Amino acid sequence: MSASETSRLGAFRIEVRDFIRDKLPDDIRETVRSGRLGTAGETQRWQKILHEKGWVAPSWPVELGGVDWTPMQRNIFEEECALADCPPLDPMGLSMIGPLIIARGSQAQKDFYLPRILASEEKWCQGYSEPGSGSDLASLQTRAVADGDDYVVNGTKIWTSGTHAADRIFCLVRTDPDVKKQExxxxxxxxxxxxxxxxxxxxxxxxxHFFNQIFFDDVRVPIANRVGEENRGWTYAKEVLGDERLQLSRTGENKRLLRQLKTIAAQEDHGGEKLADQDWFRRKLRRAEVRLKALDYTKLRFLQRAEAGEAIGPEVSMLKLQGSELIQELDEMLLEAVGHYGLPYDKSWMLIPRSELNESPIGSDYAGMLSANRFRHKGYTIAGGSSEVQRTIISKRVLGL
Ligand SMILES: Cc1cc2nc3c(=O)[nH]c(=O)nc-3n(C[C@H](O)[C@H](O)[C@H](O)COP(=O)(O)OP(=O)(O)OC[C@H]3O[C@@H](n4cnc5c(N)ncnc54)[C@H](O)[C@@H]3O)c2cc1C
Incomplete structure (x- = not known):
């Protein structure tokens, strides 16, 4: 990267950092900092602030309400947001179906759906997995049969996150049972x-309540609601999954967790000595730091390739694999740092500010949320393709084994 490019990105990072410092409401910052789950209203409020600034859809083209930032800029934005305790934006509309509609949707779909996503007026959920079709997603059975101007949809989708708070669902359905399953x-x-x-x-x-199962019984969906061509849905979904895996490296989230671990290690006393001064813990910490550095540089190499217009292939799976497994390793170290205080779990701690609780978590401020977040992070190595599946992709499609 040239010196001028480096200084341009440095200035951009400061602009983002200053904006977040000035505009992120304190109550929302505190929710995220404390590890609680934000409410839908909090996320929506932050999205509206970003929308007013014109920054809510970093990857979308300017003429459709986005910012058209380069992959490097997007990475800086995501990282600064994570480090400054911003609530994660709702990915379903902004990062998943929005880009797909932009790339493959009709003009009518763009005109109708995109402004509603930008303004946080409508929430989306993803209907891909089915009972029996998760890792082997292409075997999905939910059937859509054309009848006049509509498809008639029958079947079921499972593990759909946030459906109970959503307005719409983007769904993969089988429109031809007599060809190769992906087609x-x-x-x-x-x-x-x-x-x-x-x-x-x-x-x-x-x-x-995070997951749902959805049942479709003779549901009539206008054919005009199909994105792109019939029987091409698998190809379109893979395009979005690739982009999702680039984002799922979670470097910002990992950096935030590592920072928290270092703060805790400097406070926790084990046997009369601070944890941060004990060799065994320092060695573990350094190893995690090295893994994170390696992940960061690998991600930057991918981003540079994306900026040069190169297509990113299946090797992007290594980012999702490493990023999600590293978070779990940091969680285990956090647990080691706080010991048994990190084990209790109470749902209300996830939802209610500590100052309003009748009964506070035992132990230090940070220990109470540990179990909840540790269990939540377990889903990271499953959602978006499990670690085993990522390893299979890397061994078969990248290493040719
Ligand atoms: C937090 C979270 C959010 C999610 N949100 C959504 C959502 O919004 N919408 C949606 O559609 N789905 C969602 N999912 C579902 C997710 O996509 C599936 O759970 C995932 O694809 C795995 O499928 P499965 O649960 O059917 O497990 P299975 O595919 O049955 O896998 C079970 C186990 O077997 C392993 N396995 C499977 N096949 C192989 C193989 N060939 N080689 C080696 N090991 C294998 C897997 O790694 C896993 O450990 C979500 C999941 C989680 C955890």
Whole structure:
């Protein structure tokens, strides 16, 4: 990278940092800093602030309401947001279906959906997985049969995150059962209020309602709601998954967690000596730091390739694999640092500010949230393609084994 490019990106980083410092509301910053789950209202409020600034859709073209930042700029923006305790933006509309509609949607779809996503007026969820079709997603069975101007959809989707708070779902459905399984799939945009749709909550072990199962019984969806060509949905979905994996390296989130670990290690006393001064812990910390540096540089190499207009291939899987596994390693180190204070879990700690709780978590401020976040992070090595699947992709499609 040239010296002028480096200084341009440096100035951009400062601009982003200053904006967040001035505009991120203190209550929202505190929610994220303390490790609580933000409310939908908090995320929406932050998205509206970014929308007013014109920064809510970093990857979208300017003429469609985006910023058209380069991949390097987007990376800086995401990292600064994570380090400054901004709530993560809702990825379903802004990073997943929005870019897909931009790339493959009709003009009518762009005119209708994109402004609503930008203004946080409508929330989306993703209907890909089915019972029996997760890792082997192409085997999905939800069927869409053309009938006049509509498709009639029957089947079920599972593990759909946030459906209970969403307005619409983008769904992979089978439109041709008689061809190779990847070639008979289409992508539909479905209003969740359409008759024939029912939603069953799935309550997690952590007592939180995050997942759902959706049932489609003779649901009529206009053919005009199909994105792109019939039977090309698998190809379109893969395009978005590739972009998702670039983002799922979670370098900002990892850096934030590492910073927290260092702060805690400097405070926690084990056997009369600060943890940060003990060799065994320092060695672990250094190893995690080296892994994070390697991840960061690998990501930067991918970003430079993306900036040069090169297509990113299946090797991008290594970012998702390393980033999600590193977060879990840092979680285990945090647990070692706080010991048994990191084990209790109470759902209300995730939702209610500490000052308003009847009964506070035991131990230090940071220990109470540890179990909750540690369990939440377990999902990182499953969602968007499990670690085992990423390793298979790397061994087969990258290393040719
Ligand atoms: C936090 C979270 C959010 C999610 N949100 C959504 C959502 O919004 N919308 C949606 O559609 N889905 C969502 N999912 C579902 C997710 O995409 C699936 O869980 C994932 O694809 C794995 O599928 P599965 O659960 O059916 O597991 P399976 O595919 O049954 O896998 C079970 C185990 O077997 C392993 N395995 C499977 N195949 C192989 C193989 N060939 N070689 C080696 N090991 C293998 C897997 O790695 C895993 O450990 C979410 C999941 C999580 C955890």
């Amino acid at each position: 008979g799939i289409s992508l539909l945009l479905i209003d969740l209020k359409t008759p024939g749709i029912s939603i069953r909550p799935i309550i997690g072990l952590n007592e939180m």
